[in-house]
Amino acid sequence: MILDDFVLIDDKGLYCKYGDFYLDPKLPAKNAVITHAHADHAISGNTDVYCTRATATVMQLRYERTAAKVFHIVPFNQPFTIGRVQITFIPAGHMLGSAQILMEYEGTRYLYTGDYKLQPDATCEPIEWVKTDVLITESTFADPAVIHPDPVEEIKKIVDIKINILLGAYGLGKSQRLINLITEHAPRKKILVHHKIMPINAIYENMGYRPGKYQVYGRKLMKVQDEFVYIVPPFTFDSYIRATGVKRLFASGWKNLQVNSQDTLFISDHVDWKDILETIARTQPKQVWTLHGDGRHLKNYFKDEIFVKILN
Incomplete structure (x- = not known):
């Protein structure tokens, strides 16, 4: 059974009460599960940080002693547990060490993408696919008018x-x-x-x-x-x-x-509209929850076919 309140947004960010942890918290938290090391996802001052080795290494470079009180470094595809929730890091393809967060609770799977990318990139682990009941996807460019060039x-x-x-x-x-x-x-x-x-x-x-x-x-x-x-x-x-x-x-x-009208360099590390549709096709969710953008286009596109909930 899908729990409508499995993750909720509060002043610190995206919170899972069933495991008592935050996903990429915006303010310091006791338990922080970090998808990747960009500063808008990986802040300093958390107590226990769960992440990949690359993410921890960059955080330690950037924040030194305030990076975290304790780092719990977990390889990709190796399940671990926080509270009552089993968690697995799945490569996200966004940058080195970036992870999707697969959360399993009472037989239901929730996949939080964080920032992710489908385009090939030799400087990081390529995205991997897993089936999920709920896809919690970033929707920065979730607009049919946005298609990233090669x-x-x-x-x-x-x-x-x-x-x-x-x-x-x-x-x-x-x-x-x-x-x-x-x-x-x-x-x-x-x-x-x-x-x-x-x-x-x-x-x-x-x-x-x-x-x-x-x-x-x-x-x-x-x-x-x-x-x-x-x-x-x-x-x-x-x-x-x-x-x-x-x-x-x-x-x-x-x-x-872009700073020149005559010379542009559109190179994005996020998914565009087609990428999100492909992600939904590959992960086969029953529901899609959107974050970090505008989920209305997805809601209108799927209508009654897939339930789309806008979290932000």
Whole structure:
């Protein structure tokens, strides 16, 4: 039997009272089950954190002593229990270590996706599929009008840009994926990486996911026009708004983050409308609960075929 109150939203975030834990809490919690290490999902100050090794390693890099009082590091596909709920981490394909959270209680399965991605990505574990009774999916781009382009075709756009490129990207997950895409599909480009991104690259490499060919940025290098691509985090990108002699691009799935009307780089690490429909087809839920976006399009699309509940 599906419990309508299996997870509820309170001031700390998404709470499961049957196991007494939060999923990606927004405020410090006693028991926190973390899907991945992006800061909007993995905050500091939790007491007991349950996550994958990659997620814990990035959290420790970012937060040091305040990352958690205790980390419970669990491999993918190895069940464990909190309270009365059995939990299993399933690869989500969003970034290194990202996990879907499969929760089983009294014979019913609830799958919380967290952020996830279906597109191929050599810098993280590919998404895996499990059947579920309830799919709790992020719906950031759950709109029939949003279809993400092929990331390979997007990255090939930079091949014909002959001046140096200042490429803005989030330092964790997106930057490593961009390094890999440029190395593979724009091999003439020489990749420079901001020093803030280097420790994250080191984590990826230590876990067997070398992004590609790159070197740390040096000020003298960008003064030469040699088809450099300098990958920088958002705060640095914004500070270089008056940079001359470079093409400014920001790699994102969001239209408002594209900085040139003539040159866009739409590379998203989230699912689009077609991806969500494929996820529902593969997981075969009886109900779909939506988070982090607008679930109305899904509700209208499935009508009486699948019950859709909007949690946020």
